[in-house]
Amino acid sequence: MKRAVALALALLAATALAEAPRSGLAYQGEDIRRLQADDFANPAMLWAERGAAAWQQRRGTANKSCADCHGAAEQSMRGVAARLPAWDARLQRVSTLDQRINACTVREQGAAELPPESEPALALQTYLALQSRGMPLRVAVDGPAGPVFYIGRELYRTRIGQMNLACTHCHEQKAGKTLLAEQISQGQPTAWPAYRMDWQAPGSIERRLRACFLGVRAEMPAYRSEDLVALQLYLVWRAQGLALEAPGVRR
Amino acid sequence: MSEAPGIGRIRVPPRARRGEVVEIRLLIQHPMENGFRRDTLGRAVAKNIIHRLVARYDGREILRAELGSGIAANPYFAFFTRATASGRIEIDWEDDAGVRGSVGAAIEVT
Amino acid sequence: MRRRHFLKVGAGGTAILAVPAAAQQLLPAHDLAPLIMQIAGTSPPRPGRVRIGLPSLAENGNSVPLDLAVDSPMSEADHVRSIHVLAERNPRPLVASFQLGPLAGRAQLSLRIRLAGSQRVVALAVMSDGACWSAETEVVVTSAACLDELSL
Numbered sequence: 081m082k083r084a085v086a087l088a089l090a091l092l093a094a095t096a097l098a099e100a101p102r103s104g105l106a107y108q109g110e111d112i113r114r115l116q117a118d119d120f121a122n123p124a125m126l127w128a129e130r131g132a133a134a135w136q137q138r139r140g141t142a143n144k145s146c147a148d149c150h151g152a153a154e155q156s157m158r159g160v161a162a163r164l165p166a167w168d169a170r171l172q173r174v175s176t177l178d179q180r181i182n183a184c185t186v187r188e189q190g191a192a193e194l195p196p197e198s199e200p201a202l203a204l205q206t207y208l209a210l211q212s213r214g215m216p217l218r219v220a221v222d223g224p225a226g227p228v229f230y231i232g233r234e235l236y237r238t239r240i241g242q243m244n245l246a247c248t249h250c251h252e253q254k255a256g257k258t259l260l261a262e263q264i265s266q267g268q269p270t271a272w273p274a275y276r277m278d279w280q281a282p283g284s285i286e287r288r289l290r291a292c293f294l295g296v297r298a299e300m301p302a303y304r305s306e307d308l309v310a311l312q313l314y315l316v317w318r319a320q321g322l323a324l325e326a327p328g329v330r331r
Numbered sequence: 332m333s334e335a336p337g338i339g340r341i342r343v344p345p346r347a348r349r350g351e352v353v354e355i356r357l358l359i360q361h362p363m364e365n366g367f368r369r370d371t372l373g374r375a376v377a378k379n380i381i382h383r384l385v386a387r388y389d390g391r392e393i394l395r396a397e398l399g400s401g402i403a404a405n406p407y408f409a410f411f412t413r414a415t416a417s418g419r420i421e422i423d424w425e426d427d428a429g430v431r432g433s434v435g436a437a438i439e440v441t
Numbered sequence: 442m443r444r445r446h447f448l449k450v451g452a453g454g455t456a457i458l459a460v461p462a463a464a465q466q467l468l469p470a471h472d473l474a475p476l477i478m479q480i481a482g483t484s485p486p487r488p489g490r491v492r493i494g495l496p497s498l499a500e501n502g503n504s505v506p507l508d509l510a511v512d513s514p515m516s517e518a519d520h521v522r523s524i525h526v527l528a529e530r531n532p533r534p535l536v537a538s539f540q541l542g543p544l545a546g547r548a549q550l551s552l553r554i555r556l557a558g559s560q561r562v563v564a565l566a567v568m569s570d571g572a573c574w575s576a577e578t579e580v581v582v583t584s585a586a587c588l589d590e591l592s593l
Contacts, residue, residue, distance in 0.1 A: 126338060394545060411549055
């Protein structure tokens with residue numbers, strides 16, 4: 081009996097995994113889909129506009145702007161967000177878009193670190209993600225990024241919190257089902273940074289992931305922590321082929 | 332990268348025929364704090380909403396809005412005006428903290 | 442203001458929903474009559490000429506798209522003077538008032554509003570001749586569930 085249940089669960093997991101990757105947009109209602117498609121009305125575009133201004137602004141002890149070194153973001157940053165997180169030779173670790181922006185802010189501009197979820201951090205992330213919109217996600221998980229990828233994959237399957245659930249239980253086994261008036265998606269990272277109705281503000285993927293931790297009554301990993309970076313690398317690998325759609329809109 | 336007060340975006344067709352009715356779209360970055368939320372330390376967040384907004388076409392009023400806390404954060408509006416002459420559409424607003432914002436666009440009428 | 446529900450973990454790790462009866466509890470509805478009288482004057486508004494576009498089912502009460510349109514030629518002689526939006530279960534039921542005139546060309550507006558739960562939404566239009574017309578609609582708001590962090 082026990083074995084039969086285990087087998088059934090294993091089969092369920094296998095079919096869930098075999099399901100083709102689908103953007104979380106497919107699980108949103110018509111209004112949100114329309115809002116995301118409308119670059120004027122999508123409120124996250126206000127943050128992208130701020131990011132465009134920040135790109136030009138000279139800052140820090142070096143008194144340099146991002147544009148002074150990188151030129152036009154439309155060219156130099158095209159495709160960058162779609163291949164991150166990745167191994168960073170400068171930092172000697174896997175780093176996210178947010179961390180790369182910060183590395184430049186601190187090391188190249190000589191300015192203070194941008195606090196996580198602060199307006200300047202979100203504005204630059206949104207603006208740079210926009211330069212890769214529509215491009216397929218593709219990350220390297222071999223070479224030096226390998227160990228981090230395996231940590232992320234492990235975390236994805238580890239039961240956490242008072243509810244004792246792992247990411248896979250909701251986003252693979254329950255994808256498409258409704259939990260408390262909330263449609264569970266595959267938990268793909270394609271929309272982020274995204275404007276979330278619930279927050280009435282845009283936020284990063286890290287804020288979204290922390291919300292999932294709190295949702296199962298688990299301790300939230302710190303922003304920019306190794307666990308969140310590892311999870312992001314795994315999520316983007318898992319989403320490979322899906323197009324980046326940031327800045328998205330979500331409930 | 333200052334945390335300047337909210338910015339606005341406006342969209343007006345750059346050109347229109349005389350007499351044509353054109354759409355004006357507006358989006359403003361503003362939290363529209365309704366005064367009912369609490370911060371992470373449990374303190375009430377002060378109410379602060381854009382309570383007044385006026386749209387003008389070369390100085391003449393198209394629309395005047397009195398807004399309450401029932402308007403969504405980062406407010407969005409779309410409305411219309413009749414293109415009468417080449418000129419400017421200007422929208423300005425004020426929130427409970429007394430902060431004012433404005434945004435404008437030109438329209439060429441032929 | 443949002444209610445939190447909790448998932449219970451049953452045997453085998455399957456999540457079981459535990460929705461408290463209070464989940465559907467709403468703020469009491471305001472009596473809109475005094476507000477309507479203030480806007481319309483002494484004669485009650487007549488149903489008609491106003492159209493409300495709202496999703497019958499809104500996914501998140503923090504931002505619900507609302508379209509308003511009034512049948513009117515919007516001429517100097519015959520136009521809409523003002524449009525008002527009322528939501529009976531919002532803590533402050535008067536959502537917005539718009540004053541407009543012939544320069545608007547068309548009596549049509551779109552905006553995004555907050556709705557504190559499922560409720561009746563009323564729109565009023567006051568015409569240049571002083572007449573007041575109205576429309577109302579019911580909207581169901583399915584707030585996001587609380588598998589999620591607190592909003593702030």
